[in-house]
Amino acid sequence: MAFAAKAAPLRILAIGDSMTEEYAYELTFSAPDSDQFNANVRNWPELLRLFRPAEATLGPFESTGGSYLDLRDAGHEWNFGIPGMTMVFWKNLLYNTPSNDDDEKVVKYAYGVTRNALENQLPSAQVVVILLGANDLKKEYNDLFNNTEDPNFLNDLVHTYLNQIYAWVRFLRPNVPIVVCTVPDVGATPQISGTYNIPAKQASTRAKIAAFNQSIITWAAGKTTNPPAIARIDLLTDRLFDEHPFQLNATVFTLPGHPENLPTRVFCKDGFHIATMAQALVANEIMATINTKLGTNLTLFSNREILQNLLGLNPDQPYLTWISAAGLTGSPMDADPDRDGIPNVAEYALGTPPNSFSRPFTGSFAPGRSFSWHPDPIGLRFASLTAEESANLTTWAPVPAARTSTAGDGTVSVTPAVGSRSFVRVQALAKP
Structure with a gap:
């Protein structure tokens, strides 16, 4: 008797920040005010675990806080989404070159053990996803908005920090497929747009960040050996800027967060981190890019699935x-x-x-x-x-x-x- 072998889920390793760390451990913004210890929004690694477990995995799941002895709290074993991390901090972690940045002081004490854990888990990966940069833009947004940023700031993010992160992974895994995500324009977040709201400056800042993302695409195209694929996460923030109202299949979503993290909100209650619906769109972009790069058939989330299964809404409403x-x-x-x-x-x-x-x-x-x-x-x-x-x-x-x-x-x-x-x-x- 012959039996068809069931394909194992694709093994994904992620390098990122709080947008990638499981929201279950980001309760300051992921839990409703009425139940502050129970997150009711999910991010893209969690959505893959919950709704695509037979197709993709970020590794065994540790549900108890403090399970890891590095900068991660708990979650998937191959998910290195660490809150507060910038491209700069990640470069410093990988190359053991921490700076005296006040924000970095909070995390650099565990750089070595985190790097060792990443080195140990990297051989398991069939594809690596790098999703970074939003924190870098957030820290410098005031200067970007007012044209007072260091003239080399955006160029250095790509050609120094992102390039060194990519090179570190490529050195240890010369042939592993790598997906690099473009950077969401944080100016679309209610937390930032509520303060930086002069239309002409908004437009010029948006143009800077668009050019920055184009430079990431150009940088990737310049890699002659096994170049990274690019997942266009910036297209989501383009939609947030340009689609009024923002909707899926005529179900309208409100951008600002709500104390209860209502399912029809684009952002969590902090007004900076995107909520479940937008995270599903991020998951789609990452899965589509992986499919193109690897020839896989990861199933993207349809709008109806997002509305009904992920958010508990009636898609026919x-x-x-x-x-x-x-x-x-x-x-x-x-x-x-x-x-x-x-x-x-x-x-x-x-x-x-x-x-x-x-x-x-x-x-x-x-x-x-x-x-x-x-x-x-x-x-x-x-x-x-x-x-x-x-x-x-x-x-x-x-x-x-x-x-x-x-x-x-x-x-x-x-x-x-x-x-x-x-x-x-x-x-x-x-x-x-």
Whole structure:
């Protein structure tokens, strides 16, 4: 008898700061005020352990505080996420060159034992993830904002400190795949944006940090032997700056934290550390980068999984609120109460009422003509509208992008292929 071997979870070793240390041991910001010893937000290593245990692991889990005798408290054996650590401090730890920085005095007493633990665990790793830099930017943000920073500050972060951290890992593990994360723009955090809120200076500081992250990408591309892959964590803070409101599948999230760490908040109650939803997006970026680098198939978190399984929210709530407002509480997405041939979920995406006859489509799918509709931008957050064509009303395929156009006002138009007879339909589906 033959049995298929079950693949072991991918072994990930992480080098980071409080964004990577398990939030279970960061109770000052991860626990609600009403239960200050029970964290109710999770970060990306915890999310992998809880929801992807068969696919990825950061090692055996020690749940008792003080389990490690180094700078870590407890948590995963291959997770070296240490609160307060900067790129500068990590370089000093690895090369045994601590400075007299007042902040470093708190952690440097255990540099040697932490470095030894890291050396002992590094051989277990199938991939190393380096996620650092937010603390460096936080410490210097006032100067960055006011253009008084050392002119070499950002360049040194990449070409001195990050490069030496990378070189240390590469020396001990010449062939291990390494993922280096870009640095989140801390100016997007409520803790910092609440103070540094002059629009022109915000824009110039954001441009500096964007250029800094581009220099990380350029630095990585310059490595000729087994270069690191880059996980674009900065894209998340770009979204926080630019998406108003910030939403997943039409479920709206509020940026500032709440004393109870409510699931619909982007940040924890301290206003600096991102909460579970945003950590899931970080996990997705890291997993996607690992998949590209290693050819693995780690399963990313869909928006619906984040909402329902990670946050305990109803991913269909935006639809349920909309259909109730129309006086049709509980009417299913595939129902057509007004009998206009358009199911409720399509009415939502089109912005047409589900309780009165609508004709949202214009034109025709005929030679020299086009078939058009105008979707509702808010409805499209929840559901997709896909034009499909068929020659026989049995087999359907999406209308190719070359025959699909979107006007400036959002109107979508599709045209048939030249010289062939076909039919068109618009399919509406709730987003995954």
